[in-house]
Amino acid sequence: MHGTIMATLAAPIATSFNSLPLLAWLATAFLIGQAATQPLSGKLTDIFSRSSGLLVGNCLFALGNLICGFAEEEWTMILGRTLAGVGGGSLNSIATIIASDFIPLRQRGLWQGIGNIFWGLGNGLGGVVGGYINDTWHWKIAFLAQVPFTLISLIIIWFQLDTIRSNSPSTPMNGRASxxxxxxxxxxxxxxxxxxLLLGLTTGGNIVPWTHPLASVSLPLAAALLCVFIFVEQKIAREPILPLHFLRDRTVLCACLTNWFFNLTTYVFIFYIPIYYRARGASTTQAGAALIPFSITFPIGSLGAGIITTKTGKYKHLLRAILLLMLLGTIASCTNRLSTPLWPAMFELAIVGLATGAMLTVTLLALISAVETSQQAVVTSLSYVFRSTGSVTGLALASAVYQGVLESDLWTKIGDQTNAADIISNIKDSLDEIDRLPNQLQWAVRSSYMVALRATYMTTAAFAVMAVVSGLLIRELKLHSTLMRDDDGGATKGESFGRYDDQMR
Structure with a gap:
């Protein structure tokens, strides 16, 4: 629910702070928090226990939402979103890891789909509820209302601690040894x-010019630190937090890249469809309702993929169909115009949701079947690194394209107006300003928004093509029916690593 609430409320929040560029920060602050914690979740919960990770994640998520609910300044809002991202990111990855601890590969996709039904229900309600709360009360209530639900989650986890610990693959050591x-x-x-990296991508071209030190210094520094990280993991670390040798396996690498490209495209859809609706004159509630098809088809895609893989034990042909669906949805979005009815955008989002839900299930199966059972948590964390960085990169690139094209087209269309600079600045900072313009200018401004949105979706279509390429390179691996993976004539745990479909008879 949190994701679609935020997608619906992003524009009203940015408008209330009189800063439309804040739109990029609202999404990316959360995703930066995710990117910072998800790669650590697998190894840290191997060391300190899954239950401890869940408890800490819930506390951070609640604290982040509480800060957002009382925020009076932009920096406070960004801080709250970052903390919520740290907590939410760890909860996502640890929950996935725990499910893999309990469920054999052959049934893993089915249970992933069942879990995503509840995810879809929450997200389906989130957009409408978020829009209704904003239109009826205030957007801050939407953040504060999430805190009690997080506390309920904490209570449930507390009473299930023994069950979670007993099914974890390793028992935590004492404090010093851990x-x-x-x-x-x-x-x-x-x-x-x-x-x-994400700071540079987010600010460069959106909030500050690419030549500004915030962008020009942070990106090279990120590259240097990434090189240091690789050296540390390869040469120094006794127990690497993220073993990079997994990426030498073609299936692991391509599954991670497919996650990256899919999430890049999907997040652009989720965050820019409401802007498309608002630019067309729809209310915040209507913009939130536009996300319902995605929230319905996402769990359908995930559950459908789970059922198919459980029955057949294979996923390669299914993956090809998923890739084709995603490509069709993104290409169709590039044809939208001001004169186009609103429903095609909802249909395109439904296609993207179906493909994304199925893709996450299939790539998760490919990833954890490519490694030994003892390494499932770490490789799951690796996949979440690609998911979260893909999301942030997508939103950063989309925002750069969107803001650049919008400003350029606005100057072309209304640059000869008196006080054009002030008008354009106000329009970029608040979507509500469109309705305050004279009638003869409103159409020109809305058409500029449409030009910018179309350029944004054309960019995502290019990345969808790359998703197809990486997805087609994923190999078929055996989906075992037992947790120990000993259902193929006595094979022991981890023995199936690297055993591809053309070797299975």
Missing amino acids: ITRVDFLGSFTLVSALAL
């Missing part, structure tokens, strides 16, 4: 590199 296993240097360099 601390010595943590790869502090690798963790620091990875988190710093990701934070600086």
